[in-house]
Amino acid sequence: MRWILVLFLCISSTIFAQQITVYDGETGKEIEAVALYNSDKTISAVTDENGKVDISDFKKEIIYFSHVSYAEFSTSKSLILQNDNVVYLSKESEQLDEVVVSVFKSNAKTNRIAEQIEILNTKEIQKLSPQTSADVLEIIPGIRVQRSQLGGGSPVLRGMESNRVLLVVDGVRMNNAIYRKGHLQNSITVAPNMLDRTEVVFGPSSVIYGSDALGGAIHYYTKTPKLSKDKEVKGSFFSRFSTVNDERTNQASIELRFPKWASFTSVSHSDFGDLQMGENRSHGFENWGKVFYYSENLNGNYNPNPTLNTDLGVQRNTGYNQTDILQKFYVPLSRNTDLKVNVQYSTSSDIPRFDRMTELTDETDPSSLKFAEWYYGPQERLLISPQLTINPKKKWLNEGTFTLAYQNVRESRIQRRFGSLERSYREEEVNIYSLNGDFSVALAKNRNLGYGFEVAYNDVNSNSFGKELNIVNNQITGFSNDFAVQSRYPDGGSSYLSSALYANYRQDITKKSTLNFGMRLTNTQLRAKWNDNTFITLPDSDISLANTALTATVGYVYKPARSWQFNAVLSSGFRSPNIDDVGKIREKSNRLTIPNVDLRPEHAYNAEIGVEKYFNKRKFRIGANVYYMLLSNYIYRDAINDPGLSLVYDGETFTTANQQILANVNRRNAYVTGFTVNYQGKLHKNWMTSGSITYTQGRTFDTDEPMSSIPPLFGNFDVNYVNDNVEAGVNFRFNATKNIEDFNINEGIDNHELTPIVDATATEDINKFYGSPSWATVAIHSAYKINSNFKLQGRLSNIFDKHYREFASGLSAPGRNLSLSVIANF
Numbered sequence: 001m002r003w004i005l006v007l008f009l010c011i012s013s014t015i016f017a018q019q020i021t022v023y024d025g026e027t028g029k030e031i032e033a034v035a036l037y038n039s040d041k042t043i044s045a046v047t048d049e050n051g052k053v054d055i056s057d058f059k060k061e062i063i064y065f066s067h068v069s070y071a072e073f074s075t076s077k078s079l080i081l082q083n084d085n086v087v088y089l090s091k092e093s094e095q096l097d098e099v100v101v102s103v104f105k106s107n108a109k110t111n112r113i114a115e116q117i118e119i120l121n122t123k124e125i126q127k128l129s130p131q132t133s134a135d136v137l138e139i140i141p142g143i144r145v146q147r148s149q150l151g152g153g154s155p156v157l158r159g160m161e162s163n164r165v166l167l168v169v170d171g172v173r174m175n176n177a178i179y180r181k182g183h184l185q186n187s188i189t190v191a192p193n194m195l196d197r198t199e200v201v202f203g204p205s206s207v208i209y210g211s212d213a214l215g216g217a218i219h220y221y222t223k224t225p226k227l228s229k230d231k232e233v234k235g236s237f238f239s240r241f242s243t244v245n246d247e248r249t250n251q252a253s254i255e256l257r258f259p260k261w262a263s264f265t266s267v268s269h270s271d272f273g274d275l276q277m278g279e280n281r282s283h284g285f286e287n288w289g290k291v292f293y294y295s296e297n298l299n300g301n302y303n304p305n306p307t308l309n310t311d312l313g314v315q316r317n318t319g320y321n322q323t324d325i326l327q328k329f330y331v332p333l334s335r336n337t338d339l340k341v342n343v344q345y346s347t348s349s350d351i352p353r354f355d356r357m358t359e360l361t362d363e364t365d366p367s368s369l370k371f372a373e374w375y376y377g378p379q380e381r382l383l384i385s386p387q388l389t390i391n392p393k394k395k396w397l398n399e400g401t402f403t404l405a406y407q408n409v410r411e412s413r414i415q416r417r418f419g420s421l422e423r424s425y426r427e428e429e430v431n432i433y434s435l436n437g438d439f440s441v442a443l444a445k446n447r448n449l450g451y452g453f454e455v456a457y458n459d460v461n462s463n464s465f466g467k468e469l470n471i472v473n474n475q476i477t478g479f480s481n482d483f484a485v486q487s488r489y490p491d492g493g494s495s496y497l498s499s500a501l502y503a504n505y506r507q508d509i510t511k512k513s514t515l516n517f518g519m520r521l522t523n524t525q526l527r528a529k530w531n532d533n534t535f536i537t538l539p540d541s542d543i544s545l546a547n548t549a550l551t552a553t554v555g556y557v558y559k560p561a562r563s564w565q566f567n568a569v570l571s572s573g574f575r576s577p578n579i580d581d582v583g584k585i586r587e588k589s590n591r592l593t594i595p596n597v598d599l600r601p602e603h604a605y606n607a608e609i610g611v612e613k614y615f616n617k618r619k620f621r622i623g624a625n626v627y628y629m630l631l632s633n634y635i636y637r638d639a640i641n642d643p644g645l646s647l648v649y650d651g652e653t654f655t656t657a658n659q660q661i662l663a664n665v666n667r668r669n670a671y672v673t674g675f676t677v678n679y680q681g682k683l684h685k686n687w688m689t690s691g692s693i694t695y696t697q698g699r700t701f702d703t704d705e706p707m708s709s710i711p712p713l714f715g716n717f718d719v720n721y722v723n724d725n726v727e728a729g730v731n732f733r734f735n736a737t738k739n740i741e742d743f744n745i746n747e748g749i750d751n752h753e754l755t756p757i758v759d760a761t762a763t764e765d766i767n768k769f770y771g772s773p774s775w776a777t778v779a780i781h782s783a784y785k786i787n788s789n790f791k792l793q794g795r796l797s798n799i800f801d802k803h804y805r806e807f808a809s810g811l812s813a814p815g816r817n818l819s820l821s822v823i824a825n826f
Contacts (some may be wrong), residue, residue, distance in 0.1 A: 160215025
C-alpha cells in the first residue's frame with residue numbers, strides 16, 4: 001500500500017511539473033491566450049489568464065508558441081522542463097517578417113505594415129558604441145545626420161529635417177512649439193545606453209502622430225524594468241574611452257525585480273574634449289575645415305584677440321559634457337491594469353556653437369573671427385510621464401493606454417563679438433503638458449481597429465538681456481551696465497495648443513493581403529504677444545492663429561508567396577506653423593530673420609511602393625522603397641520685398657536693399673522623391689550582414705530651385721561574425737558628391753558657404769563654392785565576452801583617417817578613432 005502511494009505521488013508530481021508558465025520577455029508579466037501546438041498541429045493548448053498551460057499531452061517533440069503580439073517561438077519539451085517550466089516570448093525573431101513594432105501605437109508585425117519601417121535594438125546599439133543618440137540614427141538605413149557642433153545632431157529623413165521630423169520618446173512627442181526650421185540638436189537628449197530600441201517610420205505619419213511628421217517619426221524606447229516571481233537585484237556598468245575627442249563615458253544602472261513591482265534606475269555621464277578631424281585630405285582641398293584661429297573666451301577667461309591654433313587638426317571649442325538620468329517604475333495594479341512611471345532628466349554644460357565661432361568678418365583674414373563667445377547654455381530636458389495600460393477585453397476595447405506627460409525644456413544662447421564687452425543672453429523655457437489615449441480592439445480574428453486622442457499644450461517664455469563685462473587681469477570678474485537685447489521669441493509669452501482624434505483600421509483581406517486605413521482630425525491654436533518694440537515693430541503685436549487639418553493614410557500589403565512581399569502606401573501629412581515659424585527673430589551669416597504672422601500650414605501628399613524578397617527560410621531579406629511626395633504651401637525662408645526697411649539687431653544694421661532681411665513665407669508647390677534599397681540577414685550560421693543605399697531629390701515647382709536639406713546619395717554596409725563569446729565586424733560608409741548647383745543657396749539651410757572655395761574672386765556663390773565632396777570610411781569592431789558578467793568591446797572608426805564633412809554640417813567629422821568599452825553585468 002505504501003509503495004502504491006509513493007508511486008501515485010511521483011506520477012502526480014510529474015504531471016504537475018508539466019504545467020508551465022509563459023512570460024513576456026520584456027516585462028516579466030504572464031501572457032494569456034498563447035497558442036501551443038506541435039509540428040503537425042495534432043496537439044494544441046492555450047495559456048490561461050495566469051499564463052499557465054499543461055503540456056503533458058505533448059510528447060518528446062518541438063512545441064510552437066504563437067501570439068498575435070509576439071514573435072513565433074519554438075523549443076523542445078525537455079528544454080522547457082529543464083528551464084524551471086518557464087518560457088519567455090519576445091517581440092523579435094530570426095525570421096525578419098516577425099519583428100513586432102509599436103511605432104503605430106499598437107503592437108503589429110512588420111509583415112502587416114505597408115510603410116517603410118526600420119528598427120535598431122539594444123544589441124545593435126551596443127555594437128555601434130555611439131557617443132550620442134544622434135550617432136545611433138546614423139546607422140539606420142535612410143537617415144542622414146547634420147551637425148553644427150559636437151553637442152548635437154539633426155536627423156534628415158526623406159529630405160525633411162528639424163520640425164518636419166517628429167521625435168518621440170516612450171510615447172511622448174519631444175517636438176515642441178520652438179522646434180525650428182533648419183537644423184535641430186535636440187535628438188541627443190536621450191543617452192544611447194538607456195535605449196531599449198529605436199523604431200523609425202518613414203514618410204508622412206500625421207494620422208498617428210499629428211503635425212510635424214512629414215519626413216517620418218523617430219521613436220526612442222528606453223529600457224523598462226521586468227517583474228520576477230523571485231526577488232532579484234540586477235546591476236550593470238558601462239565605461240568607454242575614445243581617442244578622437246578624449247571621450248569618457250560612464251553609466252551605471254540598477255534594476256529591482258519583484259512579483260508586484262519593478263524599478264529601473266540609470267545614470268550616465270559623458271565628457272567630450274575638442275574633436276580631432278581626419279588628416280587624409282583625398283578630396284584635394286588642403287585648408288578646408290582647418291581652424292587657424294580660435295577664441296579663448298570660454299569658462300570665465302577673457303582674451304581680446306583670437307588665438308593662433310598650434311594644431312590645425314583640432315577643432316577648438318567643440319568639447320562639452322552631458323548627464324542623463326532615467327528612473328522607471330512598473331507596477332501591475334491588477335490583472336488587467338499596469339502602471340508605469342517614467343522620469344527622465346538630461347542636462348549639459350555650455351555647448352559652443354562651433355560653426356558660429358569660426359565665422360569671419362573678412363574672408364581673406366583667418367584671424368578676423370566675428371564672435372569671441374557664441375555658445376548654448378546648458379540644454380535641459382525634464383520628462384515626468386505616468387502611463388496607464390488597461391486590458392478590459394471588451395467588445396469595444398481590447399486594450400488601451402493613457403499617457404500623461406509633463407516636459408520642461410530650457411535652452412539659451414549667449415554671444416559676444418570680438419572688440420566688444422557687451423554679452424547678450426537669450427533664454428527660452430517651454431512647459432509642455434500632454435495627454436494621449438490610444439486604444440485598440442480586435443473586431444474579428446484578422447481585423448483590428450485602433451483609435452485615440454491627443455491633447456498637447458505648449459507654454460513658451462522667451463527672455464533676453466545684455467550685460468557689459470568687467471575685466472581684471474584677463475578674467476571676467478562681474479558685470480557693470482545692462483542693456484536691452486531683442487528676444488528670440490515673443491517676449492510677452494506665447495502658447496501652442498494641439499488637439500486631435502484619430503482612427504486606424506487594419507484587416508487581413510486574405511491570407512496573402514492586408515489593408516490599412518487611417519484618418520486624423522487635428523486642430524491647432526497659436527497665440528503670441530510682443531511687448532517690446534524697441535527694435536522691431538509688427539503690424540499686430542498680439543496675434544492668434546487657428547488651423548484644422550484632416551489627414552489620411554491607405555496602405556496595402558500583398559504576399560503572393562512566402563518569399564515575396566509588396567507594399568503600397570498613399571498618405572497625407574501636414575505641419576501647422578509653430579512659434580518658431582511665426583515669431584522668431586535671429587541673425588545668421590549677416591542675414592536677419594524676422595516674424596511673419598500670416599503663415600499657413602504646409603501639406604504633404606505621398607505615394608510609395610515597396611518590395612521585399614526573402615531567402616534562406618526568411619532569414620535573409622532584400623528590400624526597396626520608392627516614394628514621391630508633393631508639398632503644398634511649403635514654408636520657405638525668403639528675402640522680404642519691402643523697400644527702405646532697415647532694422648538694428650545686436651548693434652548691426654540690416655536692410656532689404658541688400659536682401660539681408662528674411663522671413664518665413666508660404667510658397668506654392670515642391671516635390672521630394674527618392675528610394676532606399678536595403679538588405680539584412682544571415683550569410684551563414686555565425687555570419688550576418690546588412691546594408692543600404694539611399695537617394696533623394698527635391699525641387700520647387702514655382703521657383704525651380706533645389707529644396708533645402710536634400711542629402712547626396714549615401715550608403716552603409718556591415719558584415720559581422722558572432723558566436724557565443726566573440727563578435728567582430730567591418731563597416732563601410734559612403735556619401736556621393738553633391739555639386740553646388742544642387743544646393744539651395746537662397747534659404748541658407750544647406751550651409752553652402754561652409755563647403756570648399758574653388759574661386760575666391762567669383763561674385764556669385766554658385767561659382768565660388770564647390771559643394772559637398774564625396775567621402776568613404778571603413779570601421780572595424782570586436783567584442784569578447786569574458787564570462788556571463790564581463791564583456792570587452794573595441795571599435796576603430798575611420799581607419800584611413802579621412803577628412804570629410806557630412807552634408808550641410810558646420811563641423812568636420814571625427815578622424816581615426818579608437819574607442820574601448822567595458823560592460824559589466826551583475
